[in-house]
Amino acid sequence: MKVSELAATEGFRALALSDPSRQIKGCYIGDLLSWVMGRAQADNAWITIMSNVNVAAVASLADVACVIFAEGVQPDEQAQLAAQMRGLNLIATELPEYEAAVALSRLI
Amino acid sequence: MPEQLQFHYDVDGGNFTSAGQASVQVKNNLSQLGLDPAVIRRVSIAMYEGEINMVIHADGGSADILVEDGCITIILADKGPGIADVEQAMQDGFSTAPDNIRSLGFGAGMGLPNMKRYTDYMKIDSVVGEGTTITMKVNF
Numbered sequence: 001m002k003v004s005e006l007a008a009t010e011g012f013r014a015l016a017l018s019d020p021s022r023q024i025k026g027c028y029i030g031d032l033l034s035w036v037m038g039r040a041q042a043d044n045a046w047i048t049i050m051s052n053v054n055v056a057a058v059a060s061l062a063d064v065a066c067v068i069f070a071e072g073v074q075p076d077e078q079a080q081l082a083a084q085m086r087g088l089n090l091i092a093t094e095l096p097e098y099e100a101a102v103a104l105s106r107l108i
Numbered sequence: 109m110p111e112q113l114q115f116h117y118d119v120d121g122g123n124f125t126s127a128g129q130a131s132v133q134v135k136n137n138l139s140q141l142g143l144d145p146a147v148i149r150r151v152s153i154a155m156y157e158g159e160i161n162m163v164i165h166a167d168g169g170s171a172d173i174l175v176e177d178g179c180i181t182i183i184l185a186d187k188g189p190g191i192a193d194v195e196q197a198m199q200d201g202f203s204t205a206p207d208n209i210r211s212l213g214f215g216a217g218m219g220l221p222n223m224k225r226y227t228d229y230m231k232i233d234s235v236v237g238e239g240t241t242i243t244m245k246v247n248f
Binding site: 031032033034035037038042050052053054055057058060061062063078086 | 124125127128131132135145146149152153156157212213214216217218219221222225
């Protein structure tokens, strides 16, 4: 599914959609950045509660389709700015990480 | 592609806001050369892990990237404290990063293992009290 379709799904909302037509293939959940870089696959949706600026660098380098901030976490301003500069897609949800992954799994 | 291309970056120490800038720049440069995204991903992740290590442990350093036909070489050099036990440092989960670094999501002890995982060749030259130079190669 496209990132824009996920962003339009109830329970999810777009924080930044720089590349809305990007396809999501699979999902990775993690908050330790090196684990994410070591294990996430390109085109995954990355679900996390980490919200600092380094998330933008990791998302860009790991080449994930989008970052989903779970549990109502808001990325800080620097992170949002860095994400937009790097052409990333950021999505927010109030759902916990597991629930967000279950919802995503039903969609892709 | 030209026969050989070289990029040089200085990595600031202690600056976690800009950490990763050199790696993102390398990613962009390699993308412009039209290289396979999977190769670019391996190079940029390996370099980012090294860049973060230099920011956390060594007060910065330098990164040199050499792009040749079929091989990309990454050389990261710092004048930090050095690695006392390289074998131990290479183990998954071993970390000497302080708590404030861990709260940023780093310090999981996966940096060096990731660098090895994503590259075809990795060599660590380290002298305690003098610094560390890491050479990595990704073939394509």
